[in-house]
Amino acid sequence: MSTDDDVLALDNQLCFALYAANRAVTARYRPLLAELNLTYPQYLVMLVLWEAHQEGSVVRVSDLGNRLRLDSGTLTPLLKRLAERDLVTRQRNTADERVVAVAPTEKGIAMRRQAREIPERLLCGTGIDEERIVALREELRAVLSLLEARGEPSDQ
Amino acid sequence: MSTDDDVLALDNQLCFALYAANRAVTARYRPLLAELNLTYPQYLVMLVLWEAHQEGSVVRVSDLGNRLRLDSGTLTPLLKRLAERDLVTRQRNTADERVVAVAPTEKGIAMRRQAREIPERLLCGTGIDEERIVALREELRAVLSLLEARGEPSDQ
DNA sequence: GTAAAACTGATTGTGCGCAATATAATGGAG
DNA sequence: CTCCATTATATTGCGCACAATCAGTTTTAC
Numbered sequence: 001m002s003t004d005d006d007v008l009a010l011d012n013q014l015c016f017a018l019y020a021a022n023r024a025v026t027a028r029y030r031p032l033l034a035e036l037n038l039t040y041p042q043y044l045v046m047l048v049l050w051e052a053h054q055e056g057s058v059v060r061v062s063d064l065g066n067r068l069r070l071d072s073g074t075l076t077p078l079l080k081r082l083a084e085r086d087l088v089t090r091q092r093n094t095a096d097e098r099v100v101a102v103a104p105t106e107k108g109i110a111m112r113r114q115a116r117e118i119p120e121r122l123l124c125g126t127g128i129d130e131e132r133i134v135a136l137r138e139e140l141r142a143v144l145s146l147l148e149a150r151g152e153p154s155d156q
Numbered sequence: 157m158s159t160d161d162d163v164l165a166l167d168n169q170l171c172f173a174l175y176a177a178n179r180a181v182t183a184r185y186r187p188l189l190a191e192l193n194l195t196y197p198q199y200l201v202m203l204v205l206w207e208a209h210q211e212g213s214v215v216r217v218s219d220l221g222n223r224l225r226l227d228s229g230t231l232t233p234l235l236k237r238l239a240e241r242d243l244v245t246r247q248r249n250t251a252d253e254r255v256v257a258v259a260p261t262e263k264g265i266a267m268r269r270q271a272r273e274i275p276e277r278l279l280c281g282t283g284i285d286e287e288r289i290v291a292l293r294e295e296l297r298a299v300l301s302l303l304e305a306r307g308e309p310s311d312q
Numbered sequence: 313g314t315a316a317a318a319c320t321g322a323t324t325g326t327g328c329g330c331a332a333t334a335t336a337a338t339g340g341a342g
Numbered sequence: 343c344t345c346c347a348t349t350a351t352a353t354t355g356c357g358c359a360c361a362a363t364c365a366g367t368t369t370t371a372c
Contacts, residue, residue, distance in 0.1 A: 015182070097337060097338090139292055143292065147177070317368100318368080324362085329358085337350085
C-alpha cells in the first residue's frame, strides 16, 4: 500500500537487525558457556574481573556497572550467584563502607584457562573471517559512542 | 602480561560490542515507545502485525516466532498483555485447534500512525547518517544468516 | 482403524535488564 | 557538631528470553 510506511517494515529496522544478531551470537555462546556453567552476562563479568586481576587493579560493583553498562539491580544478584559458587568474592570496603570490591577466587581465576578457547571455537565453521569481525566490532563501537554521547534523544 | 590472552579482553569481543550497542539502541527507543505504552519487544510484534494487516495475511503465533526468533514462552504472555489492552486479538483456529491467529484490533491499527514518526525521531541528533545505518544493518543481517545457517557451533 | 510421531501453544522456572525506591555511609556547609 | 546533599549498593517488581515440560491436535504408518 503506502510505500512511505516502509519505514516501519521490520526488515528496514536497524534495531531489529541488532536485536536478532545479538541473540543469535548469545545463542551460539550458550553451549560453550554451559561447559563452564556460566550465563552470558556472568561470562562478561568474569572477563572484566580476569582483566583487572592481571593488572592487579581492584574492581568495585560500580566499575563493573560502568564497564558493562549494567546497574546494581542486575549486578548484585548476579554477583551473589557467582559468590555462592565460589567464583568471586564480594568484600565491603572498611574505609568506605558504601563500596563493595569484587574479585575472582582461585577457582574463578582457574576458569580463565578453559575460557580462553571460547572465542576461537565460537565462530569457527561460520564462514565469518577475522577481518570482517574486527570491522563490524569497530563500527558497533563507533555507533555506541555516538548513541551514548548525546544525553537526550529528543532535545534538538 | 601474556598478550595471547587479549582474545579475552572485553574490548576485543564482537559479542560485547553487539550486546552494548543493542541495549543502547533499545534504551533510545524506550522514551519514544513509552508514549505508546509499549515495550520494545511489544513494538516489534506490532510491526509484524501491521505489516501483515496491510497485506491482508493471517499471522499465527508461530509466524511471529519465526519472524522475530522468539518462542511461545516469550510470545504467549506478551500477546496476552497486548490483548488485555485491546491492541490485539488472539483467536484459536476452529479447523485446527493447535493454531492461534493474532491480529491487531482497531485500536492497535490506529497506533500505527503514531509509530510512524519513531524511526525518524530515534536517530535524529546522533550524527549517524542514513547510509551508515543501511550499511550496518545489511552487515548485521548477513552475519545473522551465517550464524543461523550452521546447526552446531562445534561441529567444525 | 488404531498406534506412533510430529506439530502448536501453553505453562513453569530461572536469570537477566531496568525503573523506582530504600538504606546506609560520606563529605561538606553552616 | 549538625544538617543535608551526594554517593554506593541493595531491594522490589515487571517484562522479557529461553529451557524444559505438558496437553491437545493432526498426520503418518501399519
